[in-house]
Amino acid sequence: MKLVVGLGNPGGKYNFTRHNSGFLALDFYFKVSKASWGDKQRLGAIFGQINDVLFIKPQEFYNDTGRVVREYMRYYKIDISDILVICDNFDLEFGKIRARSTGVAGGNNGLKSIDAALQTSDYARIRIGTGNDALRRRLGDVDFVLSKFTPEEKTKLPEVLAEVCKKIDDFVN
Numbered sequence: 001m002k003l004v005v006g007l008g009n010p011g012g013k014y015n016f017t018r019h020n021s022g023f024l025a026l027d028f029y030f031k032v033s034k035a036s037w038g039d040k041q042r043l044g045a046i047f048g049q050i051n052d053v054l055f056i057k058p059q060e061f062y063n064d065t066g067r068v069v070r071e072y073m074r075y076y077k078i079d080i081s082d083i084l085v086i087c088d089n090f091d092l093e094f095g096k097i098r099a100r101s102t103g104v105a106g107g108n109n110g111l112k113s114i115d116a117a118l119q120t121s122d123y124a125r126i127r128i129g130t131g132n133d134a135l136r137r138r139l140g141d142v143d144f145v146l147s148k149f150t151p152e153e154k155t156k157l158p159e160v161l162a163e164v165c166k167k168i169d170d171f172v173n
Contacts, residue, residue: 003056035048045072089130090145091107099127
């Protein structure tokens with residue numbers, strides 16, 4: 001069994017914010033796959049399953065998602081090599097995608113939380129570039145990651161998410 005984790009913040013006010021790129025990617029993947037999310041939360045996350053792959057959107061705030069990932073890993077006896085985490089990265093230009101089989105948190109507090117909870121960073125990750133330097137300078141980092149995508153970015157988002165879906169498929173297959 002594999003586990004694919006999308007990072008984001010729970011609650012409607014965070015929909016379509018940069019920090020919820022992981023949630024957006026999984027919602028897009030489920031739409032393309034014609035799959036449905038479960039009706040109830042399980043182990044602190046909204047979850048769905050396609051074949052032998054579990055997909056989760058932790059319902060802890062972004063910076064505290066590690067506990068939920070650890071619970072899924074333990075409960076379902078998932079090996080670290082079978083975990084993929086999808087998150088935003090404001091240091092990458094909007095639309096750029098970086099996939100790695102292992103890595104470092106690199107300042108991403110969601111990844112730091114997962115690293116601490118799992119006591120390793122040896123899991124796969126996909127970083128979705130949300131960078132917009134002019135807007136980030138104007139808003140500051142905290143407000144930037146919680147900001148909505150610009151209208152121009154929103155029009156490009158389906159194309160970006162389709163590329164992320166290909167990378168998810170690469171991992172699960």
